[in-house]
Amino acid sequence: MAEAIEFKNKRVLILDDDLGMRNTMRLILGTFGVTNTYLAATANEAVRRIQQESYDIILSDYFLGAGRDGQQFLEELRHNKLIKLSTVFVMITAERVYEKVVSAVELAPDDYLIKPFSGEQLRARLERTLIKKAAFAPVYALIESGELREALRACDGLMAEHPKYAIDFIRLKGDLCLTLCDYAEAEKVYRQVLETRAVPWARMGFGKALFMQDKFEQAEEIFLDVVEVSSQYLEAYDWLANAHEAVGNGAAAQAALAAAVEKAPNTLPRQRKLGDVARRNGDLDTAEKAYSTVVQNGKYSYFRRPDDYADLGGVMAEKGNFNEALSLMGEARRQFNHSPEASMCAAVMESIIHKKSGNDEDAQAALAEALQWQEDSKPEISNAMKLNLVNACYQSGREDAGNSIVSDLIRNNHEDKALMQQAERTFEALGRRDFGKNLIENSAMEIIQLNNQAVRKAQQGDLAGAITMLRDAATRLPDNLQIVLNAAHALLVFIDKNGWDQDLMADAKRYLEKGNAKDPSHPKLAKLNAMYQDVAKKYGSTR
Amino acid sequence: MTDQPPSVELAALLAGNIHEVKNLLGQLFLALDEASVTAQTECPKLAQRLTAMRLTGRRVHDRLLHILTVYKAESGFFAANLDAYDPAETIEDLVQEARSLAGMHLSIAGQSLSPASWYFDRYLVESALTNALHNSLRYAATRISLSARAEDGYLVLSVEDDGPGFPAQMLEGGVLPLHNGEKGSTGLGLFFSRTAAAAHKNRDKAGFVKIENGGTLGGAVFSLWLP
Structure with a gap:
């Protein structure tokens, strides 16, 4: 028997759309000593509660009504880092859907219970999960403070201490290697598991490690195999689609995503992706259907975005349904309470829609509104939205604004190949392929040269010179993560070599925070975060 | 219409x-x-x-x-979702379930001699074992024993009791009576367990169910063999 766990001080959140079940759960938790129970009937209510206070245990039903499910809820919590790694998340599910729950490879709940279950079963599951979390606590602490290298090293020691969780530690090691971009090592870790048993999560990890090493054909084969053997592993379809796209097979990518969407229509990021791929493939009907699901289901979600309306409106306009598209933009403005971001996005799309319908005057007016928003409140809009703005500018003859926005966009994202392709497609659609290509290449080249110059300086031993250049560039191009992170890298190397410097270290930290905020999964970030920790430790500073 | x-x-x-x-x-x-x-x-x-x-x-x-x-x-929906679990925990859970449902006259014992982890579908395995356990709870005289062990490359999970044992008809394995009114047995329980066991595959081996009379307690012995 495992050592007894004290439930009295645990804060438990119960999420279930059924009032009877919520109350029954509260009563049954009471029988083993839980006194701090909190109830939520909807995912949004639960998210609000979690943002305000933290919970030790979250018990969520899979069915939440209104087009939401417990898996989406969990994904939102994890993606937005609303719960700690130590928080216990247990999914409660009917037998009918339990395959879906156990098939969530990447963002699996800590455990699940299938209805009907007994109070004793619930107690035992919670107790074991809490004990297991305690064994992982040291690694979780390291991960949460960004010390991923240390976390990876700690796994081996803890594994020896807790042989019972060996498989779980190996799984975590694989995840960490992938996050640290140590793909060859990840490949090794997963291969080791696969030698004993072909478990789907290990095959997935193996496939990802191959994919990230650009071994697309091999990865494609693995993902095909996972999909064939475990058709419920929906994440495998996403990666299969990535692999298909990487080898240039857009139709197969769309088919893979469509298959997954059919099984789980509520997973909005995947619907979004299906819409994107279908639109690129010229299949406007499929794109419209996918985007429309995102807009409809997203209404209930805390994490909806104006972009979803823009995508749908764009496709409607491409199909010639201008009035429908315009009224959707009106809805977008209302849905987001006329926020600057939503208003700007809607204005951009309205300009494009009016132009397409032959109404030049209204197109001009809408574009003027969008540019006014940009100037007045500078709302953060996505890169895709910026390209829509560029499109609107050129269509309504605002050359200068278009040139400056697109150059700025490319200078800040010169490494984002997908975005550059998208930008090229935008110019192609405008019938200005060569003009666009030129503009894009020049903007990118400017940054590449700057970066190369800095790197050359560093290689020639002029680390200080390199730092000056990169810090200037980082100030000018705050959104270019390559520049910002290279600046951080150079600073850290400099400090490591030449000794502690409070100001430089503060700048390095600021750059890394920028990266952590903007793109937590940037391939260089984990490495640099780890390096920052090492340097800080070396000079005896604690963050 | x-x-x-x-x-x-x-x-x-x-x-x-x-x-x-x-x-x-x-x-x-x-x-x-x-x-x-x-x-x-x-x-x-x-x-x-x-x-x-x-x-x-x-x-x-x-x-x-x-x-x-x-x-x-x-309809072809039946599949096992394998992951690594600790068989000792499964036995622990069953012992708890048995104790919470047993009358005063029954003593329940549990024992695990298996490796620390094994790949199986926890839901299917627990469902099959609790079904066997519910039967034992009705037929056992004084004792029920639950155990896990490794044998021949299989994980063997057993439920044994000291009751009258399985009827001869069932042990012979031939065609099971679809309904034998008095005891209310439909044979579907065994069908479920066999389907659940067989869904566990490892390379060229598949899981199976063994039912016999005797064992350590002299009554019914239900065992799930998982590769």
């Missing part, structure tokens, strides 16, 4: 309703469990009656699960 071919639709409709009934049972189980915990301190006699009611509830659920299994197996 046009005539519809009823068979497939009907099966799906029934399956859907069984799921709903299972959800309701879920609430009932928890409510009964809570009532039984409360009764233990306030009214021990009632607690005993609640224990019997809880076992009946479990058996209702077992039956529903068996019917669903036939539906799933026929």
Whole structure:
């Protein structure tokens, strides 16, 4: 028997759309000593509660009504880092859907219970999960403070201490290697598991490690195999689609995503992706259907975005349904309470829609509104939205604004190949392929040269010179993560070599925070975060 | 209105309703469990009656699960979701379940001599074992034993009792009577366990169920063999 766990001080959140079940759960938790129970009937209510206070245990039903499910809820919590790694998340599910729950490879709940279950079963599951979390606590602490290298090293020691969780530690090691971009090592870790048993999560990890090493054909084969053997592993379809796209097979990518969407229509990021791929493939009907699901289901979600309306409106306009598209933009403005971001996005799309319908005057007016928003409140809009703005500018003859926005966009994202392709497609659609290509290449080249110059300086031993250049560039191009992170890298190397410097270290930290905020999964970030920790430790500073 | 071919639709409709009934049972189980915990301190006699009611509830659920299994197996939905679990925990859970449902006259023992982890579908395995356990709870005289061990490259999970054992007809393995009125056995329980066991595959091996009489306690022995 495992050592007894004290439930009295645990804060438990119960999420279930059924009032009877919520109350029954509260009563049954009471029988083993839980006194701090909190109830939520909807995912949004639960998210609000979690943002305000933290919970030790979250018990969520899979069915939440209104087009939401417990898996989406969990994904939102994890993606937005609303719960700690130590928080216990247990999914409660009917037998009918339990395959879906156990098939969530990447963002699996800590455990699940299938209805009907007994109070004793619930107690035992919670107790074991809490004990297991305690064994992982040291690694979780390291991960949460960004010390991923240390976390990876700690796994081996803890594994020896807790042989019972060996498989779980190996799984975590694989995840960490992938996050640290140590793909060859990840490949090794997963291969080791696969030698004993072909478990789907290990095959997935193996496939990802191959994919990230650009071994697309091999990865494609693995993902095909996972999909064939475990058709419920929906994440495998996403990666299969990535692999298909990487080898240039857009139709197969769309088919893979469509298959997954059919099984789980509520997973909005995947619907979004299906819409994107279908639109690129010229299949406007499929794109419209996918985007429309995102807009409809997203209404209930805390994490909806104006972009979803823009995508749908764009496709409607491409199909010639201008009035429908315009009224959707009106809805977008209302849905987001006329926020600057939503208003700007809607204005951009309205300009494009009016132009397409032959109404030049209204197109001009809408574009003027969008540019006014940009100037007045500078709302953060996505890169895709910026390209829509560029499109609107050129269509309504605002050359200068278009040139400056697109150059700025490319200078800040010169490494984002997908975005550059998208930008090229935008110019192609405008019938200005060569003009666009030129503009894009020049903007990118400017940054590449700057970066190369800095790197050359560093290689020639002029680390200080390199730092000056990169810090200037980082100030000018705050959104270019390559520049910002290279600046951080150079600073850290400099400090490591030449000794502690409070100001430089503060700048390095600021750059890394920028990266952590903007793109937590940037391939260089984990490495640099780890390096920052090492340097800080070396000079005896604690963050 | 046009005539519809009823068979497939009907099966799906029934399956859907069984799921709903299972959800309701879920609430009932928890409510009964809570009532039984409360009764233990306030009214021990009632607690005993609640224990019997809880076992009946479990058996209702077992039956529903068996019917669903036939539906799933026929429509090709039946698959095992393997992951690594600790067999000792499975035995622990079963012992707890047995103790919470056993009358005063029964003593329950559990033993695990298996490796620290094994790949299996926890839900299927627990469902098959609890079904066997619910039977033992009805037929055992004084003792039930639950155990896990490794043998011949298989994980063997067993439920044994000191009751009268399986009827000869069942042991012979031939055609099971679809319904033998008196005991209410439909043979579906064994069908479920066999389907669940067989869904566990490892390379060229598949899981299976062994039923026999004798064992360490002299009564029924139900074993699940998982590769």
